[in-house]
Amino acid sequence: MTLVKDNVDIKTQAQEAKKAAKQLGILSTDDKNRALYILAEHLEAGYESILEANKVDLEKGKEAGYTPAFMDRLTLTQDRIVDFADGLRQVAALEDPTDRVISDWTLENGLQVKKVTVPLGVIGMIYEARPNVTVDATGLALKSGNAIILKGGSSAIHTNKAIVEVIQHALEHTKIPKQAVQFIASTDRGATQQLFTMKEYIDVLIPRGGASLIQTVVEQATVPVLETGVGNCHIYIDADADVHKALPILINAKTDRPAVCNAAETVLVHKEWLQNHKDVLVKALQEHSITVHGDEAALSVIPNAIPAGEEDWANEYLSLHIAMKTVHDVHEAIDHIETYGTKHSEAIITENNETANVFMKLVDASALYHNASTRFTDGGALGFGAEIGISTQKLHARGPMGLPALTTVKFLMSGNGQIR
Incomplete structure (x- = not known):
């Protein structure tokens, strides 16, 4: 079964995808x-x-010295593949986001107007070592x-190629043309660059990965970009935080x-709370092998903490390291997040509803939490089924992007000879 070709011209693939999108767009929800x-x-x-293909990528990853976090994202097991399949079934069970009438009205001249949802068309997905994204x-x-x-x-080239082989073979048993799923097997960066400028065939690009990848796509693409973001996520533990919730x-x-983008990377701790609960905080951090990069106040109470530099406040560790900064109040916490946050996910732990309200209103991020973990910024956790990424921009879609984010709208007018 060799359906994915290594030497296919990318323009040809894009043309096939656009043609397939027309066929796909008229299929029923049941289909x-x-x-x-x-x-x-x-x-x-x-x-x-x-899994055989994944072994090849893992071996190459070991030789290249990839980090444990990177290897975790790359590694597949039978259970993870079963999870992929379950994710598809969850998506199938969701409401079809297309052909929904958002609003309708009739003009004074009798012209009927409907605003309905329709597919975007062709999506270009550019991503790194996450086979689940495929x-x-x-x-x-x-x-x-x-x-x-x-x-x-x-x-992840061998893993992704094997997954798409299976997908395209499966599509031969459906009404969806297999050309609706294209995989660029080339590892040449020029192939990625070519995608950036194919506006006549691709309707939107979605980059998903590290800051460098996302920045490159945003800055160089002439195709519209749905920007996803890295996650320098903060947890602010307020003076009025319940220790039994906070820890x-x-x-x-x-x-x-x-190793995921909704993991906390910085904890902001109210100085009063830190002094009152330093012993249990230290115990919890040590029990879970968390390494702290802290400011002076944190260093004074956290044994073996590492002095934090400017780079620590902006770092997405993707490991069991965390930055810790002490603050005097919620406004200082908000200012820090405004400076170093990536508009992904931010949390406040407090029993003071007024303080929580200030935080929730003033912090600019796609997802905000009061007394809950940032780990819920995920399409599956929020009931979307799978997600295509987490948007940290403000236009069209924001936060975990499920099915509705992959649609746009049309205005449909129906008349009886009206002219203007």
């Missing part, structure tokens, strides 16, 4: 849902070929009636999956 269930079945049945993005694109061109990073939330946000 799309049946296709997603078939994709899920083929992924589960074809796990061995995917499946998640494909499922969301197909359910929302979009074709997709996938350009994964070189570190579990902090530990969960930092340790549940340190």
Whole structure:
């Protein structure tokens, strides 16, 4: 089964995707849902070929000295592939985001107007070492009636190619043309650059990965970009924080999956709270092997803490390291987040509702939490099924992007000979 070719011209792939998008856009919800269930079945049945390909990428990753966080994102298991399949089934169970009438009205001359949702068309997905994105993005694109061109990073090239082989084979058993899912097998950076300027075929680019990748796409693309962001996420522990809430939330946000973008990277601690609860805080940090990079006040109470430099306040560690800064009040915490935050996810732990309200209103981020972990900034956790990324911009979509973010609108007018 060799469906993904290494030497196919990218322009040809984009043309095929655009043609397939027209066919896909008129399929019924049932047709799309049946296709997603078939994709899920083929992924589960074809796990061995995917894992074999993944071994190649993992070996190359070891040779290249990738970080543990990077290797974690790259590693697949049979259980993870089953999770991919379950994610497709969850997407199939969601409401179809297309052909929804947002509003309708009739003009004085009798002209009927409807504003309805429609697919974007062709999505270009540029991402790094996250094979799950290959499946998640494909499922969301197909359910929302979009074709997709996938350009994964070189570190996962064999894994992603094997996944798309399975997907395209599965599509041959559906009403969705297999050309609706294109994979650029080239590791040449020129291939990525070519995607940036193919406005006649690609309707939107979605970059997902590190800051460098996202910045490159945003700055160089002439195709419209749905910008996703890195996660320098903060937790502010207020003077009025309940220690029995604050510590579990902090530990969960930092340790549940340190290598993901919604993990906490900086904890801002009210000086009064730190003095009152320093012993239990230190114990919790030590029990979970968390290394603190702290300011002077934090260094005075946290054993073996590392002095924090300017780079620590902006660092997305993606590991069991965390920056700790002490503050005098919520406004100092907000100012710090305004300076170093990435508009991803921010949390406040407090029993003071007035303080929480100030935080929730003044902090500019796509997701804000009061007395809860930042780990919920995730399409699956919020009930969207899979997500295609987390948008930190303000136009069109913001926060975890599920199916509705992959649609746009049309105005449909129906008349009886009206002229102006």
